[in-house]
Amino acid sequence: MEMMKNPMRRIMQISWRNSRKSLKRKDGDDDDNFYDAVGEPSADNNGNISDTTDPPPPPSSDTDSTVDGSQCDSYIPTPFYRLPSSAQTSPLSKSPWSSYTEPPDPAATDTSGDYVGLMTSLVREEGHIYSLAASGDLLYTGSSSKNIRVWKSQKEYSGFKAHSGLVKSIVLSGDKIFTGHQDGKIRVWKALTRDPKVHKKIGTLPSFGSVIKKSMIPNNYTEMWRNRSGIWIKHFDAISSLSLNEDGTLLYSGSWDKTMKVWRVSDFECLESISAHEDVINSVVAGFNGFVFSGSADGTLKVWRKESQGKRPKHYFSHTLLKQEFAVTSLAVNRTAMVVYAGCSDGIVQFWEQEKLIHGGLLRGHKLAVLCLAASGTMVFSGAADKKICVWQRDDGGAHKCLYVLNGHTGPVKCLAVEEEERGGGNGRCILYSGSLDKSVKIWKMCTQMSPRSNQQLPPPSPQRIDGSRPGGKESPNNLLSFLHRRGSQWIT
Template sequence: MMNRGGIGTRMGDGEEIGTKFVDTGNSIPRSKFGNIMHSDPNISATVAAIPRDEVFAYRNSSASFTSPASYDPNRMSCEGSPMTMSPWNQTGAGSNFPWSIEENLPQNGLIGSLVREEGHIYSLAATKDLLYTGSDSKNIRVWKNLKEFSGFKSSSGLVKAIIIAGEKIFTGHQDGKIRVWKVIPKNPTVHKRSGTLPTLKEVFKSSIRPSAYVQVRNRSALWIKHSDAISCLTLNEDNTLLYSASWDRTFKVWRISDSKCLESINAHDDAVNSVVASLDGLVFTGSADGTVKVWKREQQGKRTKHSPVQTLLKQESAVTALAVNTSGSVVYCGSSDGMVNYWECEKQLTHGGVLKGHKLAVLCLASAGNLVFSGSADKTICVWRRDDKIHACMSVLTGHNGPVKCLAVEEDHEKSKDGDQRWVVYSGSLDKSVKVWSVAEMAPDMYQMAMMQQQQQYQRHMGSDADSLPSDGSSLASENRAN
C-alpha cells in the first residue's frame, strides 16, 4: 500500500502510524531518514498530531539515481546556503559581536499572524487584497487586511489546493474532486458553489461509453475523474486552461470556459505532487518517484495534446514542489531531502545549481520578481535572490511552530518604489496559522549583513583608523587571524 505521507505531499512507499515507522518492504532504511525525522523533538510532536494519512514518510524510489548529463547534484549556487553565509557561522572573532544593522536599509520581517484554530493549513491563494486559506476542516476562509472577511465550506475532502481564475475560485480536495466557486457580485462576502470538475453532465455522458473507462489499481474508472487526492492546481499563461495533479499518478487538463476535461496524462510511476505551467506551452510535473518531467502543449486541430519532452531530474528523494519564475527563465524544484534544484531556460533547459538551506523536506515553493521562497518541514522559509545566474540567501524567516506547507506572494504596491519592489508573503503551516511577511527585493543578503555588522563593530573598535577599511572586510579578517 502506498503511503499518503509527507504532510499532505506523497513521499513514497511505506506507512507511518504516529511517529513510529512501519516498514512495508519497500521503505527507505531507518538510517537514511532517522536524522530527518528526529533532529528536532518538536517535529515528532507535530507529526503525532497529523492525521494518519498525512504524516511524514520518506520514500525509497525505484527510479534510477543516474541523471541527465546536464544535472550535477553536487553543484551549488555560489555558496548560497544560509548555514554557510550566516553571521553565526563565521569562524573569526568578529562572529561574537552583537547583531547590528543600519536602520535605513530595507528589512524583511513579520507583519502579523492569522490564526483560527480549526485545522492545519494546506493551501493558500492571494488576489489583490484578499487571501484564501484551505485547511483539513473542509473550510475555506477569506481574509482581508489581516482580518477574517468571509468563509465557505465544502461538502467533503480537506482543501489541498486553491487557485483563482478571474471570477472563479477552484479548490482541489482530498476526495479527488475539484470544486468551483463564484463570488456573489451584490455581496462579496458570499461565495456560492457553481459546479464540480468533472461536471455531472460529463460524468453521465462518459459513463455510457465503454471507451471512457481505464484501469486504476485493479478497478475500472472514468478517465475524466481523479481516483486519488488532488495535490496541486495551476493555470496556463492566459488562464484558459486549468491543470490538476493527483496522487493517482496523472495530471489532467481542463478547459475553464466550459469545464470540460480535455486530456488525462499518465505522467509518473508514483504520486504527482506538483504541476506548474510556464510560457511557450511548457508544463512541468514533479513526483514522489523522484523525477521532474517536461511536457509540451500542442494544438492538433481542435484537440489539445501534451507530449513528453524531457526528464530534468531522476533522484531517490521525492519531488515535493515546483515553481517557475515570472519570465519562465528559471524552474525550481524542491525535494524531500531539503534541496532546491533549479534549471536555466535559454535555448534549452540546463541545470543551474542547488540551493542548500533547509534541514528537512522542502514542502512548497513560490517565485516573485527576482526572488524565490522555499518553505520547509524545518518550520522556516528561506528567501533567495537571483542576480544573473547566482542565488544568494537574503533571509531565513522563522516564527512558525510547525512545518510550512504552502506559500503565496503578492506585490506590495503601496511600499514598492523604483528599483526596490516589496512583496507580501503568506505562509501556511501545520501549526494551524498563516503568517504574513514583508520582504524587500533589495534587502541585503545574509552574507552582506554579516559583513556590515563586522565592519561597524570594527570601526567602533578601531576608531578613526578604520576609515580605510576595505569594503570586502579583508582587513578585519587579517586581524581575526592575527588574534
C-alpha cells in the same frame, strides 16, 4: 403481559433505528455551504438564502483582550454569546481566528526606510493550513477543516465550506476560485455580485453528467475499462496540486492517483488525462513556452509540452529533467526569467533555466524536505519541514544567494503565496504569506534591498535572520499563539 411488551419494544427499536438512518442521510449529504464573516447565510429547502443574525452580547464582557493593539479572544472556553461576532458565525465557533499585529523592529528596514519582516500572525485552532492563494488585498486559506477563509487587508472578510475533502490547493482565475480536495474533487466557487462576501459553488470537476457522458461513448468505454489508457476524467485520490497556464484558459491538476489532468476553464470540461508518473504526484505547475512540469514521489521531474491540434490542445511528454532517489515535493516557475525550481525531500532546491532548461545549480538552505516554493520577480521562497522559510535572490547571471531566513512557525511550512507590492522603482518589494501545520498563517514584508545597518553584525554571505515568534518573555493567558508555542506542533502525515 410480558409477551405484549416484547413486540412493543421491537417496534420502538425499529422506529428509533429508522430515525437514526434518516438523520445520518441528512447529515451525510455532500453539500457545500458558504458563509461570511458578519452573518452566515442559511438556505431553506427551496434554496432561498436568509441571513442569520448574531445574538446580542451581554452588556459587560471581559473575555476579549488586546494584544499589541489588535483585538483577539481568549483561548479559555467561553459561552458562545460572549465571543466576537466573527467567531459566532464561524463554522467552528469554538475555534475562531485571532489576528496579532507584530510590532516593527526599527533595525529591520530596507534602503528606503520601510519595515521588512513579520507583519501579522493569523492563528486558529481549526485545522492545519494546507493551501494559500493571494490576489491584491485578498487572501484565501484552505485547511484540514474543509473551510476556505477569505481575508481582506489582513482581517477576516468571508468564507465558504465544502462538506468533504480537506483543501489541499487553491488557485484563482478571474472571478472564479478553484479548490482541490482530499476526496479527489475540484470545486469551483464565485462571489455573488450583489454581496461579494457571499460565495457560491458554481461547479464540481468533473460533474456527474460529464462522467456519464464520457462513459456512454463506446470507444471511451473500451479504452477506460480494458486498456486503462482512455479519458479518465475523474481523480480517484487526493488532489495534490492545481495550476493555471499563462493565459488562464487551462487548469492542470495533479493527484495521488499518479495522473495529471487538463481542464478547460471556460466550461470545466476535462480535455486530457495523462498517466504521468509511477508514484503519487506532489506538484504540477504550468510554465513558459507551453511547458508543463510535474514532480512526483518516484523521484522524477518530467516536462510536458502543449501543442494545439484544432480547437483542443494536446500534451506530449518531452523529457525528464530529474531522476533521483529523493522525492520531488514542490515546484515553482518564474515565467519571466524562464526558470523552474524543484524542492526535494532531501532539503535541496534544484533549478533549471532558459528555454533549453539547462541545469543551473542547487540551493542548500534546509535540513528537511522542501514542502513548498514560490517565485516573484528576482526572489524565490522555499518553505520546509524544518519550520523555516528561506528567501533567495537571483541575479542577472543566474546566481542565487540567500537574503533572509524566516523563523517563527512551530510546525512544517506547508504552503506559500506571494503578492508584489504596486510601487514604482522596481525595488523588489512584496508580501509573503506562509501557512503551516502549526495552524497559523504569517504575513511577511520582504524586500531585495536591505539597509546596511540591519545586517552589520553578519558577514556578507550570511542571510539576515528574522525571528517571527512572538516577542517578550512572559506569556499572557489570553495569547493563543503563546498557547501553541507551549503545546508544540501536531504532525500529520
